[in-house]
Amino acid sequence: MLSTAVRRLGRRGRLPGALALLRPLHASSQALASAAEPEPVPLSKLKDQFLNATSSTYLEELEERYRSNPKSVDKSWASFFHSMDMGVSAETVAEAYDKFERGEVSSPLTAAAISNQTIQESMRLLLMVRAFQVMGHYASTLDPLGIDKRPAVKELDPAYYGFTEQDLDREFYLGTWNMEGFMAEGRQVRTLREILARLRETYCGSIGYEYMHIPDSERCNWLRARIETAEKVEYSQEEKLRILDRLSWSEMFESFLANKYTAAKRFGLEGCESLIPGMKALIDLAADMGVESVVIGMPHRGRLNVLANVMRKPMEQVFSEFAGRKPVKGVEGDTYMGSGDVKYHLGTSYDRPTISGKRVHMSLLANPSHLEAVNTVCMGKVRAKQYYSDDHNRTRNMPILLHGDGAFAGQGIVYEALDMSQLPDYTVGGTIHLVVNNQVAFTTDPKKSRSSPYCTDVAKALNCPVFHVNADDAEAVVRVFELAAEWRQTFHGDVVIDLIGYRRYGHNEIDEPMFTQPIMYQAIKRHKNALQVYQDKLLKEGSVPKEQVRGISDKVQKLLHDAFNHAKDYKPKKGDWLSSYWAGFMSPHQHSRIRNTGVPMDLLKEVGYAVTKLPEEFTPHRQIAKVYEARRNMIETGEGIDWGMAEALAFGTLLAEGNHVRLSGQDVERGTFSHRHAVVHDQKKGEAYTPLEHVFHGQRPKQFTVSNSSLSEYGVLGFELGYSIENPNALVIWEAQFGDFANGAQIIFDQFLSSGEAKWLRQSGLTVLLPHGYDGQGPEHSSARLERFLQMADEDPYKLPTIDESKWFIGGHLGSQIQSVNWQIVNCTTPANYFHVLRRQLHRQFRKPLVMMAPKNLLRHPAAKSPLADFAEQARDKDIQGVRFKRLIMDESSTDRSFDPPTQEDFKRVVLCSGKVYYELAAERAKQGKQGEVAILRLEQLAPFPFDLVMREMRRFPNAEVVWAQEEPMNMGAYLHVQPRLQRSMEATGREVPLRIKYSGRPSMASTATGFGEVHAQEQADLINNALDVTF
């Protein structure tokens, strides 16, 4: 019986065109008849003439073999016969062969297959490839333990698209316009089997790629070109050895520590050890692509390993610190130790050489236990580095953030940071996120800690690519870490790696995991570590000889032992808190001089004109034009400087002195209360203009930065804190919309700002403006919770600072007091004082955070104005030896500033207060004509407490009863902070000390304020009246 093929070809009356030329190259009828069965020649090699019977015999032979076993013939022939079965016409085959002969296609079947491929098949095939691109990661083998059983994905099954076993060896064409990777045009035609194999290898192997959510086709194509390579990418032997070496360090460092310190917590990396070779490869490649500085923020897990093996912190030091040795006081003359922190929170910085001979500066930020809190701090620091190094395209300074799986999914700050990642004044050109995913958070399983399939799903909202990788496949790990570096340097955007491993021990090493994850830990006990897995792989594939594998282990073991032995003699050095920019800055143990903050009048005027000048062709809003006119008028007359102008003068003069000023927060450009107008908008063209960017000729771009932020407190405050620790010559300010919103950023206040210097010896001059004041706006928006900030001030309420009159103005007592406190809390009542307190932040030899209760109604209060003279270098009052911030403002009746001023005996009462309530007290006092009877003192600085000045006032008013007046309820505000300090001051001046300081204010309340306007007004009137009523 003639074969189907021969019959069909013959039916055309002649052997069709090109197919008529078919003739076996090697296979002759004799050969076919011989005992040893010849290999069938691939169709594509068949070029000779085919006119005789032998050809058809050959064809028949082949077909017979194909019918009995399709695999016994070359796959091109199998495809050929299958095409025939599917009804491909003889003409089609003939034309295909013609094309092949003309060299237009690489195989006659290419053309045949294309012609044979129905439109439906093409579409289904594309759908299938797309399904792998979109969902392949759901079928990837990501869990080293293999216990995470994910349901099969039907869209990845060729049967879902109507393909059968029969189609596997058919060749298909996949080309699509504008598509890289497997679907790129011009790719070789492949059998379905080959296509499937590459798809599975690519998308369902040890790496799960998620990128199809990215709406930019260029970026997708860029990734596809790297992911969907025609052939699998292999590392060279040298590269494999490097990975092995780095993995050995990682694994053996942990096991060494485990052996030496059996009972210590170290939050080891075991189960995710391939993080280290991954990070090192990432940094090597990033350095080759221009990165000079890397700032890392990371949690507890694997921190010591990263310090030792990625940062290259000397192992001796790591071991010495692990043994808990504290820095030796007096080494290199420094006693600045702070209160310290546990070893897995400490930061450090090193210069690390890379494989290609470059050097990268690496900093690891200190961080608190609060997971993810360091994220935006890290970004802020990088952003500052980029500013100072003119890194305009942000490719020389790079942040890396490490995360735990539980924390990445659970902590909202992760989203806040991602949301900030592309904002013009917050972007850092991309953060690399590395999730060390050990599939458990303390004792909680993923199914109880997140609602999404992956812990990284939040990143997809921001269109970041996400690469999941099986931590046991070290080469795959290195591959995606390198891909992440390349992505960041190319697209300046965030990228996420989800390194999926396990946690070999409990949450820490002395914790029992079997209590809660018995099945997982049975699997872990049976599971080889990642180093063994990689060693086995290399030995099995024969790429590295056994001796070399052992040689690396022996070397690492020996070096670890040597370092351990040297650690005993290791002398801890002085606190490494000073980076180069901070040279010359003082620790709290070194006295720094107090400097004046007044500015020469001509500079003040120059700056004043500059900050009120708008371009000629600019059309401001009518009201803004008036504001600017009024400001200019203030400079011209030298009178009535208001809050907004005082601030602009502070910024402008600091800029003129070469400093950097950055103000960020919600709606800060205009100012929540429409008082700032730092950015003005052209009403015709819509363009924005910022006068403070043009204070002097040659001002650097961004030297003055004012930026509305995302609607986040936690994230943005963290960012500004990070920004502030990079370089001391910057006034960095975060302003809350209303002070009460600051509690959304409480972690930054508690864990970083108030305690960072004590824990990590890192100074920050960050300034925080918190609008505060009781205007009858209800429970929210009245209180910035002053009491909480005061409570966190670490000053001893009973300890008076050293008061040495001879050093009154050269630093003595004031220096020691302010330098040793953790932060300053102020509530200014005059524009000039605001000006000086801002300038004071930079005119010092140390840096301290400043928390300021910022005003609301004082912004436009007719009495809250200052003459320009109060900003100037030369004091109006000859008794004032220097113009600077007033920590206490005396009563208007007093002028003498001496230590022991003349007494004002007629005064029956002295009311101490802070903030805008002063103006209400003063107005009412004037109304009641009690100026000679009741003195009002303003405590502009609440912490550190101005003991010296309060004592002076106690001496001045020997007969006056002391009252504290405040708007806040008794359990809030400054009362409970001030009381012991006032008592101590009274005691020190020999006055009788009352058991309780008399109080005029709202009663204790659960809520910060009443919601009823009338009640507010009554309460306010009462507290003012009571304060002034000497019989009360």
Ligand SMILES: Cc1ncc(C[n+]2csc(CCOP(=O)(O)OP(=O)(O)O)c2C)c(N)n1
């Ligand atoms: C904000 C915050 N809440 C709670 C904790 C207590 N805590 C410490 S580690 C941990 C589990 C973290 O899990 P994961 O993020 O997966 O990291 P892993 O320890 O598994 O590496 C928790 C809840 C914390 N440190 N920070």
Ligand SMILES: [Mg+2]
């Ligand atoms: Mg975890």
